[in-house]
Amino acid sequence: DQQVKQNSPSLSVQEGRISILNCDYTNSMFDYFLWYKKYPAEGPTFLISISSIKDKNEDGRFTVFLNKSAKHLSLHIVPSQPGDSAVYFCAASAWSNQFYFGTGTSLTVIP
Amino acid sequence: NAGVMQNPRHLVRRRGQEARLRCSPMKGHSHVYWYRQLPEEGLKFMVYLQKENIIDESGMPKERFSAEFPKEGPSILRIQQVVRGDSAAYFCASSPGGRGPSSYEQYFGPGTRLTVT
Numbered sequence: 520d521q522q523v524k525q526n527s528p529s530l531s532v533q534e535g536r537i538s539i540l541n542c543d544y545t546n547s548m549f550d551y552f553l554w555y556k557k558y559p560a561e562g563p564t565f566l567i568s569i570s571s572i573k574d575k576n577e578d579g580r581f582t583v584f585l586n587k588s589a590k591h592l593s594l595h596i597v598p599s600q601p602g603d604s605a606v607y608f609c610a611a612s613a614w615s616n617q618f619y620f621g622t623g624t625s626l627t628v629i630p
Numbered sequence: 631n632a633g634v635m636q637n638p639r640h641l642v643r644r645r646g647q648e649a650r651l652r653c654s655p656m657k658g659h660s661h662v663y664w665y666r667q668l669p670e671e672g673l674k675f676m677v678y679l680q681k682e683n684i685i686d687e688s689g690m691p692k693e694r695f696s697a698e699f700p701k702e703g704p705s706i707l708r709i710q711q712v713v714r715g716d717s718a719a720y721f722c723a724s725s726p727g728g729r730g731p732s733s734y735e736q737y738f739g740p741g742t743r744l745t746v747t
Binding site for chain 1: 673675686736739
């Protein structure tokens with residue numbers, strides 16, 4: 520029962536261009552969404568989040584968009600940098616009890 | 631300012647042995663979550679604990695797995711009679727709890743990679 524889905528296992532982007540990572544969810548009770556970045560042999564690192572009462576949150580080069588009607592969120596990274604190469608997980612929660620993670624998208628930024 | 635600490639980082643066990651994974655949350659954090667990541671998969675929620683309480687263990691296998699977060703000391707994830715299918719990376723995360731956006735922000739440890747031979 521995969522309540523959070525990341526349908527693209529990998530993505531390659533040229534340095535300086537925009538990276539768009541997508542995530543879909545099924546549970547309309549989710550009230551908070553997060554993006555994590557993970558390097559090999561390390562734990563995930565929190566990147567950016569958005570509450571279900573908003574449709575956009577921006578932090579520097581990172582912007583998360585939430586479309587509740589479509590149950591879809593996306594992470595935009597612009598401009599992309601080689602150091603952004605990592606696996607990105609989206610996660611969703613209802614009342615911060617359980618967190619459901621997607622399977623991750625491996626982003627490669629080509630110099 | 632130590633982050634979330636997990637030990638050991640790597641653990642090798644033979645089938646039938648017990649595995650004990652430890653997690654020390656960030657200073658000031660009273661909420662701990664355990665996740666398992668199988669190869670080629672995402673993180674799967676296992677259990678959510680506060681000090682001396684299990685809040686949600688709906689992601690834990692019914693048998694052989696248990697978790698605790700005592701008043702003093704680290705949180706422990708215990709796997710009894712390990713099988714090969716238990717081989718995975720186990721991550722612990724902590725959060726400050728409470729209400730508001732900060733209650734959702736989890737800080738992850740580096741993980742324990744369990745290999746069952």
